[in-house]
Amino acid sequence: MIGKAAAGGVVETAVILIVAAALWFAPAFAGDYWLQIGFRALIYLSLAEGWNLMAGSAGLVSLGASCFVGLGAYVVFGLLNKLDMPPPLALALAAAAGGALAAFVSPALFRLRGLYFTVGTLALAELLRLTMINVSLxxxxxxxxxxxDPPDLPALFHCALVVAFLASLAITFCARTRASVILRAVRDDEDAAAQMGVRPFRVKLAAFALASAISAMAGGVQAIKLGAIEPYGIFGLQWSIDVLSMAIIGGVGLRLGPLVGVIFVIALGELLADYPEAHVAIAGVILIVLIRFAPRGVVGLVAYQKLASRRPATA
Amino acid sequence: MRHPTKTCLAAAIAAASFGLSQAHADEIVIGASLPLSGPLAGFGSFQQWGYKRAVDEVNKAGGISVGGKKEMVKLIIRDDKTDPNATAANTETLISRDHVVAMLGSCTPALVNAGALVAERAKKPLVTGCDPLEAFKSVRKWKWVWDIFFDEPDLASVELKAVADLGAKTNMKIALWHDNGPDGQVVGGQIWPNVAKQFGYEVVQNAEFPVDNTQFTSIIGEAKSKEAEVVLVDAITPQAVAIRKQMAASGYTPKVLNIEKGAEPVQFAEALGKLADGVLVGGYWDPSFPYPGAADLAKAFESETKLSSSQHIADSYAAAQVLLDGIAAAGSTDPEKINAALAKTDKTYVVGPVKFDENHTAKLPVVSLQWQGGKTVVVWPKSAKTGDLLFPVP
Known part of the structure; x- marks a missing residue:
């Protein structure tokens, strides 16, 4: 089983490499609008991949994405403004800061399970936001x-592409190796997994730290593009809500879920953007209908229909 | 059951896709990202009305002459949901997809800055109101962005000037309460303490609170115990309403109460009823101002929307007029020519004379407004006053 999964992982890695290599040349033929959309999609893809790893594979449903997006943004701005550091190094350190914060808070957060953990991550995000608001430093x-001045659009697109590429590779590793089995064991029954010799704390910490590092790096790239950050926007709950809704719409725990969710939500937002008075209501209705009739997300719905269409032939 | 679902989804997306805007070759396209939902939706709706009215008027007059040919103006508005990230994304899309030649700004420093930085990088002119000038200037040396609004030091000192000039007697003990937002820190943290000392007040309290704070009883209790008869507050509307209600619940009524920012929209008076009476707020526009079209603008807004007018219809209307005049003066849709024409703006609009300085700012004169019977009256300066000061606060 694992051997088959590992073979699938090689194919998946090859596909990610080819797609990333193809996208690298996108600035040469895509217009600014498509690069802007692509940038946004890549940032959200990175965040949704990390969230999907935590929630879908490790059972850690987080509302704290904004916390790490904001942290990454502030770390990158600090390093660029104060130390004049090269952006790639600043982004790498932002990722390290995200992972370190996750490791620092995990002893407290992992004492909470299920919904309590979710509320704990929300509180962490709020704590960091309020700290930034109240500390003049x-x-x-x-x-x-x-x-x-921020780099030009093609350079920013390349930055976002590298972050999304690293995120996808890391998630592929987690999904296609023994780590996948261990993560799911912890997700399905933490106590039973511990009885079998798995160390749930370490497993959850690895998933949490990895997702947080990815989020911080994505937040850093987003901040460079904005050129200005303030705590209400960069630590805004909207980040967490967007990422959560993208993963749910695409399909929680499904490998293609985040990608499909990101494309769906961004496309919907763009299509409805010309109806500023009604877009929130229309988007809400569409999402309610989707969640009602596709509770496992778009990818889950398609997979179910494929399965259903094969059933008569195999009967 | 599954098929109807898919059909519904496909139909919804297809229907939405028809909305993709396509600019015609003979149209001048301008755009704006506004807070039409979220906490600042109240401001956004006023701005949207002001922007649309200015564009409609130009189109009714036959459009703008570009290259010797009259062209209609198309205004594209996007909702930024009061989120700076969305403002930046909207501004990028307006530039890259809708190919706008110039833009109008959002509201509050955080939202305006987010869009303005994108416009600056893309070298597209953007004219905004609704962004206090000191906050605007502190971001960077602007080349493509222009701001028409009040200056924080003027607004911060107007009420104490009014109280002194109108001879309102107090024990000269003052309490300063302000949120820790960008303008709250500037006005409450820096300007008010200095201005209060200049006018001979003893600052008995200077309290800062988070923008979204809801509990003010300890701050109120301290001011009451220190017998402050003058209270200056800088807070957004929900907090301003909470403060006034909690003051009443605590039995604390200073002789002079000034609430900047939050006491400005009509929603403040609607939420408070008689408790709003006597509250002072700095203003930069009133329909009674002797500028062309001021009274008509308020009447038009109230007859169209059946709502009370706001100062924001004036600054947004003026910002749009300035931009449209700039395009007309340039006689071109070339951003550089429009920007050069904007720099030469020197005309009296509905908000007063507009002439940009080297920081790309045009300062609006401020007056002291006071809520009386659900409406604001200008109580100072005497040359502009439409009513007498209600003193002390009832």
């Missing part, structure tokens, strides 16, 4: 402006 509610 971090710019207070005014926030921080990037001292240097």
């Amino acid at each position: 971090f710019g207070g509610a005014t926030g921080i402006f990037l001292a240097q």
Whole structure:
């Protein structure tokens, strides 16, 4: 079983490599609009991949994505403004900061399970947001402006592509190796997994730290693009809600779920953008209908229909 | 059951896709990202009305002459949901998909800055109101963005000037309460303490609170115990309403109560009823101002929407007029020519004279407004007043 999964992992890695290589040349032929959309999709894909690893594979449903997006943004701005550090190094350190914060808070957060963990991550995000608002060292509610001009759009697109590529590779590793079995064992029954010799704390920590590092790096890239950050926007709950809804719409725990969810939500947002008075209501109705009739997400619905269509032939 | 679901989804997406805007070659396309939902939706609706009215008027007059040919103006508005990330994304899309030649701004420093930075990088002119000038200037040296609004030091000092000039007697003990938002920190944290000292007040309390704070009883209790007869507050509307209600519940009524920012929209008076009476708020526009079209603008808004007018219809209407005049003066849709024409703006609009300085800002004169019977009256300066100061606060 694992051997088959590992073979699938090689194919998946090859596909990710080919797609990333093809997308690298997108700025040469795609217009600014498509690069902007692509940038947004890649940032959200990175975040949704990390969230899907935590919730879908490890059973850690988080509402704290905004916490790590914001942390990454502030770390990157601090390093660029104060130390004039090269952006790739600043992004790598932002990822390390995200992972380190996850490791620091995990002893407390992992004492909470299920919905309590979810509320705990929400509280963590709020704690960090309020800290940034109230500490003038971090710019207070005014926030921080990037001292240097941000790179041009193709360079930002490449940055987002690298982050999404690293995120996808990491998730593929987790989904196609023995780690996948261990994660699911912890997700399905933490106590039973512990009885079998799995160390749930370490497994959950690995998933949490990896997802947090990815989120922080994505937040750093987003911040560079914005050129200005303030705590209400960059630590906004909207990040967590967007990522959660993308993963749920695509299909929680399904490998293609985040990708499909990201494409669906961004496409819907763009299609409805010309109806500013009604878009929130229309998007809400569409999402309610989708969740009602496709509770396992778009990918789950398609997979179920494929299975259903094969049934008569195999009977 | 599954097939109807798929059909519904496909139909919904297809229906939405028909909405993809296609600019015609003979149209001048401008755009704006506004907070039409979220906490600042109240401001966004006023701005949307102001922007649309200015564009409609130009189109009714036959459009703008570009290259010797009259062209209609198309205004594309997107909702930023009061989220700076969405403002930036909307502005990028307006530029890259809708190919706007110039833009109008959102509201509050955080939202305006997010869009303005995108416009600056893309070298597209953007004219905005609704962004206090000090906050605007602190971001960077702007080249493509223009701001028409009030200056924080003017607004911060107007009420104490009014109280002194109108001879309202107090024990000269003052309490300053302000949120820790960008303008709250500037006005409450820096300007008010200095201005209060200049006017001879003893600052007995200077309290800062988070923008979304809801509990103010301890701050109120301290001011009451220190017998402050003048209270200056800088907070957004929900907090301003909570503060006034909690003051009443605590039995604390200072002789002078000024609430900046939050006491400005009509929703403040609607939420408080008689408790709003006597509250002072700095203003930069009133329909009674002697500028062309001021009274008509408020009447048009109230007859069209059946709502009370707001200052924001004026600054947004003026910002749009300034931009449209800039395009007309440039006689071109070339962003550089429009930007150069904007720099030469020197005309009296509905908000007063507009002429940009080297920081790309045009300062609006401020007055002291007071809520009286559910409406604001101008109580100072005497040259502009439409009513007498209600003193002390009832």
